[in-house]
Amino acid sequence: MNPVTDLPLWAAWLIAFFLLLGAGLTLIGSFGLFRLPGFYDRIHAPTLGTSWGTAGIVIASVIYFSVTESQLVLHPLLIGVFVTVTTPVTLILLSRAALYRDRAENNPDVPSLQLLENTSQESGSKTDSVTVHESIGTAKE
Template identity: 65%
Template sequence: MSQAADLPLWAAIAVSAFLLLGSALALIGTIGLTRLQSFYERLHAPTLGTSWGTGGVVMASMIFFTVTEARPVFQEILIGIFVTVTTPVTLMLLAQAALHRDRAEANPEVPPWATAGTDLEKDAPGAVD
């Protein structure tokens, strides 16, 4: 907390507001992860933490270091871009893995492989039984 003392009041308020917003969103997202009923519903919960949850904390950090060191800080933007680009990839892969597993077990809640109008039906991943 060495540099916090010479932080102007407006910057302290802005940093705190973004910090609280970001961590509250991350917490609510994780609460959703524990409370929602099915896997596909739970898939939506972490995106709260990775969209504006990360955005809030990254903004807070950028404001803090830009004001205290009196120079622009870019590392946080990298973290923000990195999280924005990687989260869809992980969530999509996880969703596809879950779909594949549910179809292999012929779970009735999951829609079949979208094959309308094609002849792909014979090698659809759902046709296991």
């Protein structure tokens, strides 16, 4: 009744390895999401689950269904493709929304629009800011 008992030993070890790799990475990612301070740190944590976390479990299910149905079963790979394509979209939208909200509140931790303009002008603006600082220093003296 149960196809699991006919599973070859090598397949069982491979499935176990990829399952535990995927689930373990996803758990570490969610742990990081829970523990890390600050939104921009946390945004890195779930990508563990969506990169190799998903890949490990998808590979395990490809191996399992291919072995038990004695033919190459590739449809779990579609989940991997779907997750790879959608995760960047959600994370980019979310981080842009967070940046927008932080800028609207004048949060000092995020790069402001003016700062971005300065850095894009490269070294020229750097020397400018140095001279400005010096002139402030002399003015105080």
